[in-house]
Amino acid sequence: MKIIGLIGGMSWESSAEYYRIVNEEVQQRLGGLHSAKCILFSVDFEEIERLQRENNWAKAGLLLAEAARSLEKAGAELIVLCTNTMHKVIEAIEAGTGVPVVHIADATAQKIQNAQLATVGLLGTKYTMEMDFYKSRLAAKGLNILIPDEADRNKVNQIIFEELCVGEIRQLSRQYYQTVIHKLMEGGAEAIILGCTEIGLLIKPEDSPIPIFDTTEIHAKAAVELALAEKRE
Numbered sequence: 001m002k003i004i005g006l007i008g009g010m011s012w013e014s015s016a017e018y019y020r021i022v023n024e025e026v027q028q029r030l031g032g033l034h035s036a037k038c039i040l041f042s043v044d045f046e047e048i049e050r051l052q053r054e055n056n057w058a059k060a061g062l063l064l065a066e067a068a069r070s071l072e073k074a075g076a077e078l079i080v081l082c083t084n085t086m087h088k089v090i091e092a093i094e095a096g097t098g099v100p101v102v103h104i105a106d107a108t109a110q111k112i113q114n115a116q117l118a119t120v121g122l123l124g125t126k127y128t129m130e131m132d133f134y135k136s137r138l139a140a141k142g143l144n145i146l147i148p149d150e151a152d153r154n155k156v157n158q159i160i161f162e163e164l165c166v167g168e169i170r171q172l173s174r175q176y177y178q179t180v181i182h183k184l185m186e187g188g189a190e191a192i193i194l195g196c197t198e199i200g201l202l203i204k205p206e207d208s209p210i211p212i213f214d215t216t217e218i219h220a221k222a223a224v225e226l227a228l229a230e231k232r233e
Contacts, residue, residue: 001026001037002227005076005099007067009042010083011165014197014216018082021220029228036224039074041067045165048086052127061089065096072097080223084195084215085125088133100226105134107222108193108215109141115211117191119144121184123177124195126157134195146189152180164198174202181208 004022008015022036043063051060064086068079079101081087087104094101112120120138122145128134129147138145148156159173177199181192191211194200200214 002077002229003075004036004038004223004227005068005071005074005079006038006040006082007043007064007071007079007093008040008082010045010048010086011198012042012045013165013167013201015040015042015082017197017200017216018080018220021217022224025221025224026228029224036227039071039076041071043067049161052085057089058092060086061092064089065092068093068097068101072099078102078223078226080219082216082219083197084134085127087137088127088131102219102223102226103137104215104219105137106141107218108195108213109138109143110222111213111218112143112191112193113141115191117211118142119146119188119190120213121146121148121181121187121189121192122195123148123156123180123192123199125160126153128195129153129156138193146184146187148180148184152183156180159202160196160198164196164201169202174207177203178207181210185210 006018008018022038026036027034048060071079076099078099079097081093084104090103120143122129135145155176163170163173191213192208194203194212194214197216200216205212
């Protein structure tokens with residue numbers, strides 16, 4: 001079993017889900033008392049979120065690349081960045097480490113393709129929904145991406161940062177997200193990507209009339225798949 005290096009803290013609420021999922025997946029695959037070999041580097045999200053607001057992605061990339069190097073020095077054999085938004089700086093992280101980095105959008109796109117779907121709605125932070133770094137990665141895999149209108153993007157983003165990232169789960173916010181999902185479905189979405197690692201805390205499969213793809217679960221399980229893959233000669 002390879003050692004998984006987790007860059008977490010963005011937010012710690014979803015990082016805890018990563019830890020749970022990787023351990024449950026290893027136990028399910030190997031049985032017995034098996035659990036995941038993993039190392040967590042948890043950043044201070046306040047610092048990262050401030051750099052996001054200031055549009056200082058370069059500095060954020062340096063901070064996360066240093067976290068990846070620390071994990072590699074500690075023995076990590078693959079890196080998982082436990083957030084969708086900060087994949088905007090994935091190139092800096094990849095350049096800063098010599099071990100594989102599991103890309104959350106690639107893992108998600110593969111799951112959607114396996115389900116033979118093509119047009120999907122994307123929910124996430126404003127950065128993820130509006131910037132090109134994430135949507136272009138999905139589009140390169142042949143997916144057609146739909147996003148909410150501006151007012152809904154603002155509200156979806158607000159709920160993430162002001163509620164989900166601090167552990168608040170509100171029924172009214174769940175209902176709001178369900179309304180947004182219905183709008184995306186009416187616009188042609190065949191499924192919904194929960195493109196923020198906190199959204200899965202609020203929206204479950206039963207909350208959507210069309211399939212949802214929870215990036216937290218997909219990403220964590222993809223890491224386990226790589227960690228347990230047999231080395232090829």
